[in-house]
Amino acid sequence: MSALNTVPFEKFHGTGNDFVVVDAEDPVPDRPEFARTHCDRDAGISLTESDRRGADGVLFLALEDRYDPPRVVMTLVQPDGSVAAMCGNGARVAAAWAAERAETTEVMIDTPAGTRRATVEDDYVSVEMGVPSFAPRDVPLDSGEELVEAEVGDLTVTAVNTGVPHAVAIVDDVDGVDLESVAPSIRHAPLFPEGANVTIASPDGNGGFRQRTFERGVEGETQSCGTGAVAVVAVAKRLGLVEGDDPVSVSPPGGELSVTVPDEGTALLGGPAVHEGDGEADVVFRQR
Template sequence: MSVPFQKYHGTGNDFLIIHADEYVPDRGALAERECDRDDGVGADGILYLALEERFSPPRVVMTLVQPDGATAPMCGNGARCAAEWAMRRTGADSVMIDTQAGTLRADRTDADDIIIEMGTPTFDPAEVPVRADEPVFGEEIEGLDVTMVNTGVPHAVAFVDDVPDEFFESEVSRSSSDAIDDVDLETIAPPVRYGDAFPKGTNVTIASPDGSGGFRQRTYERGVEGETDSCGTGAVAIAVVARRLGRTDADPVAVSPPGGDLRVSFNERGNATLAGPVEHEFDGEVTVESPAEQ
């Protein structure tokens, strides 16, 4: 028994999209198998989407299952991929995305990018969540100076000039935007990701100023348990933290993960928006257990 999927990516953050009506008895097991880049199709998660065209603009109910089999409440690039998927089916240039972190509006821009509202970021320890009495700004946690913010999911944000020397793979100038490439993210991130301070774990995002008010980005994602080519909530986290700490006054803030270029803006309500390209890669099918095999 098999179900069809479509493969999309937003700046390298890639997902299998399966219509929510398709029968998948164990979504977690399917994600663990098919997100594997050696033995499966390879992806940063599986998006299950239900399209409700009776609304104006159309609505999409989005559920993200990550490679570890767990469900994530929000994914910025995943939501942008969901929006592109829905727009292609309806012909609409605006859609509403229902996520576990709230309902978000997405629009197609004149440049054919997808821009999506990302809600209101919060530093509140109870909402991040992080075990702290006050918001965490530049405090040492598990060997790394981080600022904690929730942009739909928790992020521990650090800038390269705060990364200890032992976590660089070579001697580099911290003022260089290339310094981020030499950070040993696979070593420095896991202790923070699983730190006792975080009751639900955290993503770990490193930023390096690009010299023009923007930033380069690398993110170790919770649920993927490794670095991804892009992370939309991480890009928003960098922009929010950088503005809060006085590291930039740009708007939009350009953020460049390894997979491409994103733009983070702030609207009149104080909500962040995330914009960038989305691409449809290919279609295929994956095998699932039939009812008789369960």
């Protein structure tokens, strides 16, 4: 593998869910290989400001500021080279990046899962997440029936799509689950023809939830997952653990998120989006 040239990048994180951000105008001919190389946790991108190498994905962002409000086209390439249809924390990072350049507090984000509206106040970003769906064809499921509190692998899960598919298990204590051990069999279960993120949650005693997620495409646990946080609240409402339209606190290992899943209308995800630093990254290609 050789370096052809370099492109500037910025590094952001949303409650520990970290991303390399590249302006889509900068040419990266092989985006999957770029992501596989620079997201690697052992040998990937590093900043002097942080001792954590690699990232949970690369956000290629294209700002279209001729619109009102400005639009940003978001493409998230994951560490395995695949493209994610939606990422809640990635969308919040994209909004923060675009809002700074367009000098605005409101941004429209174009994703493969649809267009989402975001508002930015300092480093706090709220983004529309669409309407969670339990429908088998939306998740999708290899079944004609919704999957609600069913045994899959070692967990009792409910399947929901919050932009990407999630298998959510409400457990007594998230710290008592060996997620890296139990998640892969669920993530790859034949019931999920496109795979699924595996999210576990437990009540925090204050009306909110603690959350951990094993992410499809990362193939491991991340410090935070925005679509997973929304999935937790959507499933909790479905199971009668949460009522009403008030925001619910969801705390992954990387921080705290605010999630609203109304009885009607789009879900909302709010939390910090933090700029970590800038650098130059090799544009890589494979020698053949």
